[in-house]
Amino acid sequence: MSQPLLHDPLDLALSWAGDGQPAALATVIATWGSSPRPAGSMMAVGGGGRIEGSVSGGCVEASVFDAAMTAMQDGRHRLLSYGVTSDLAWSVGLACGGELDVLVQSVGPGGTLPLATLRAATDLRRRRKPALLATRLSDMHHVLVARTDGNDLADQAGGPIDPRLAPLLEQALRDGRSRRVTGPDDEAWFLHLLTAPHRLLIVGAVHIAQVLAPLAATMGFAVTVIDPRTQLATPDRFPGITLVTEWPDEALETLAIDTHTAIVTLTHDAKLDDPTLRTALGSPAFYIGALGSRRTQASRLDRLAAAGFGPDRTARIHGPVGLAIGAVGAPEIALSILAEIVAVRRDAPLGRHPGWT
Numbered sequence: 001m002s003q004p005l006l007h008d009p010l011d012l013a014l015s016w017a018g019d020g021q022p023a024a025l026a027t028v029i030a031t032w033g034s035s036p037r038p039a040g041s042m043m044a045v046g047g048g049g050r051i052e053g054s055v056s057g058g059c060v061e062a063s064v065f066d067a068a069m070t071a072m073q074d075g076r077h078r079l080l081s082y083g084v085t086s087d088l089a090w091s092v093g094l095a096c097g098g099e100l101d102v103l104v105q106s107v108g109p110g111g112t113l114p115l116a117t118l119r120a121a122t123d124l125r126r127r128r129k130p131a132l133l134a135t136r137l138s139d140m141h142h143v144l145v146a147r148t149d150g151n152d153l154a155d156q157a158g159g160p161i162d163p164r165l166a167p168l169l170e171q172a173l174r175d176g177r178s179r180r181v182t183g184p185d186d187e188a189w190f191l192h193l194l195t196a197p198h199r200l201l202i203v204g205a206v207h208i209a210q211v212l213a214p215l216a217a218t219m220g221f222a223v224t225v226i227d228p229r230t231q232l233a234t235p236d237r238f239p240g241i242t243l244v245t246e247w248p249d250e251a252l253e254t255l256a257i258d259t260h261t262a263i264v265t266l267t268h269d270a271k272l273d274d275p276t277l278r279t280a281l282g283s284p285a286f287y288i289g290a291l292g293s294r295r296t297q298a299s300r301l302d303r304l305a306a307a308g309f310g311p312d313r314t315a316r317i318h319g320p321v322g323l324a325i326g327a328v329g330a331p332e333i334a335l336s337i338l339a340e341i342v343a344v345r346r347d348a349p350l351g352r353h354p355g356w357t
Helices: 009-018 061-074 086-091 115-126 166-175 207-218 248-254 270-281 294-306 329-345
Strands: 023-033 042-046 051-053 078-084 098-106 131-136 141-147 153-155 179-182 188-194 199-203 222-226 242-244 261-265 287-290
Touching (some): 009 042, 009 051, 009 115, 023 179, 023 188, 061 078, 061 098, 115 141, 153 166, 166 188, 199 270, 207 222, 222 248, 261 329, 270 287, 270 294
Parallel strands (some): 222 242
Antiparallel strands (some): 023 042, 023 098, 131 141, 131 188, 141 153, 179 188
């Protein structure tokens, strides 16, 4: 199970409210045109004035902050609509303007987002189970749903799901997008997809990992470093990073690898790299990378072939790992690795192997 992300708005809003502090959560519920942030983007606001996350890239945050502070005082939600002009959009780095609607809710007692609902939602994400928080915008009635082991939808509060709403929930989960919809009785609902954060599993507590792990964390990845060499995998060397000191193949078997998981092996040691890659190739991980020269990669592929992994499967491995930017030294190599992971995640041309279609 992953630990809470230090800068995740949902986790932070829950943490603040759970500690008895005022907290509010602002969520983009609809966009038109070249809006800075997609529906589902969140910003947490604490009673002390702390802000984490973003709803617009900077151009409406001050107004949303004011609305959140007011919501924490009176407990009422706010539905805000903004038109971002081309001039204003340009000032925050956008090519043109757009429109967005933002829902602001106070969290916890006296607010419109119950602590129990938020706690259940964050628990599902930590267990890497996709969830959907459906909110009826007229009265802030919330329904948190997730799939059962039988792949059915279930209300996490134990109540029945309106059969007229169920097809809309199913569609949002299939499409993987948060959206505002017209539901039963022509009521407006916001369907907020709460998928687990993208995750990076780094095998090898080496120097490059010391740079890559915190860099990936700043990009919103949940990072775990795996290395049975306990003299390397220490909190002093990896402050704030989850450490696992089991053998990599054993660790990966217990970490519920999913399509939001990237795996990178950095050890240069076949005893650690090869079991990692064999396990990774049998998983749905969206990215698999291995550090080493072209000669090292060729030897690695020969060993995998001998173990029964044909070229159609080993083609998933990015090796030598990272974009070819002429990187020298651990910081630049870490940058090239993370850039390639992002390119693959976004299906950008730079992230594709030559010859891929």
